[in-house]
Amino acid sequence: MSVCLAPCPVVFDLDGTLIDSAPDIHACVNAVLRENGIAPLGLDRVRSFIGGGVELLWSRVIAATGIDPAAQRDLVASFMTRYHRATGLTRLYPGVPEALGVLADRGYPMGICTNKPMGPTQAVLDHVGIAHLFGAVIGGDSMPQKKPDPAPLRAAFGALGADPAAPRAIFVGDSEFDATCAAAVPVPFLLFSRGYRRSRLEDLTRRATFDDFAALPGLVESVAMA
Numbered sequence: 408m409s410v411c412l413a414p415c416p417v418v419f420d421l422d423g424t425l426i427d428s429a430p431d432i433h434a435c436v437n438a439v440l441r442e443n444g445i446a447p448l449g450l451d452r453v454r455s456f457i458g459g460g461v462e463l464l465w466s467r468v469i470a471a472t473g474i475d476p477a478a479q480r481d482l483v484a485s486f487m488t489r490y491h492r493a494t495g496l497t498r499l500y501p502g503v504p505e506a507l508g509v510l511a512d513r514g515y516p517m518g519i520c521t522n523k524p525m526g527p528t529q530a531v532l533d534h535v536g537i538a539h540l541f542g543a544v545i546g547g548d549s550m551p552q553k554k555p556d557p558a559p560l561r562a563a564f565g566a567l568g569a570d571p572a573a574p575r576a577i578f579v580g581d582s583e584f585d586a587t588c589a590a591a592v593p594v595p596f597l598l599f600s601r602g603y604r605r606s607r608l609e610d611l612t613r614r615a616t617f618d619d620f621a622a623l624p625g626l627v628e629s630v631a632m633a
């Protein structure tokens with residue numbers, strides 16, 4: 408068990424955890440499909456493709472639409488020009504600012520570890536007004552590895568002052584990428600159940616599950632003291 412003597416670092420996934428960004432990602436995907444004369448995909452479909460970064464998103468779009476995989480590089484490039492400024496449809500989940508405020512007041516160092524590239528990550532954190540709360544932000548293109556590889560999460564904890572080799576820390580996320588990553592570090596994982604997960608809850612390794620951010624500060628305290 409990892410007892411956090413001082414408030415330990417708490418790192419958050421971004422898409423599907425702190426923010427509901429699927430409407431913006433969906434709009435960008437469909438703009439590229441339309442530009443190429445391909446029928447658009449529904450929001451639920453595109454949402455189910457999010458979590459493993461832009462390349463995996465587009466591999467899934469290509470498989471779903473029957474596009475020639477050789478076009479992936481150009482499609483991703485076209486997508487990225489839109490994605491860098493796609494913030495208008497993205498919202499924080501209810502209770503996120505309040506929960507982050509409580510954790511900040513209690514002295515928890517906080518960070519982000521996302522598979523979203525850094526450009527759109529910084530744009531959206533500024534747009535929703537929470538960028539100042541995070542002492543470390545690791546994006547999908549910050550390192551050669553992406554989640555579920557543990558390297559980006561270890562880097563986020565290290566940047567917040569934890570021992571990257573044996574961090575006393577907590578990760579909060581919504582997906583199988585996040586659960587597998589937390590287990591690989593290893594650190595306790597708190598699962599937000601209203602995000603973009605594809606698997607059944609019972610199939611994901613986690614310390615606790617929550618569906619309301621009002622519960623998060625208490626959960627973090629109980630895991631930190633365990």
Ligand SMILES: O=C(O)COP(=O)(O)O
Pocket residue numbers: 420421422423457458459460461464520521522523524547554582
């Ligand atoms: O860009 C993605 O695929 C999702 O990013 P996430 O790691 O914040 O869920």
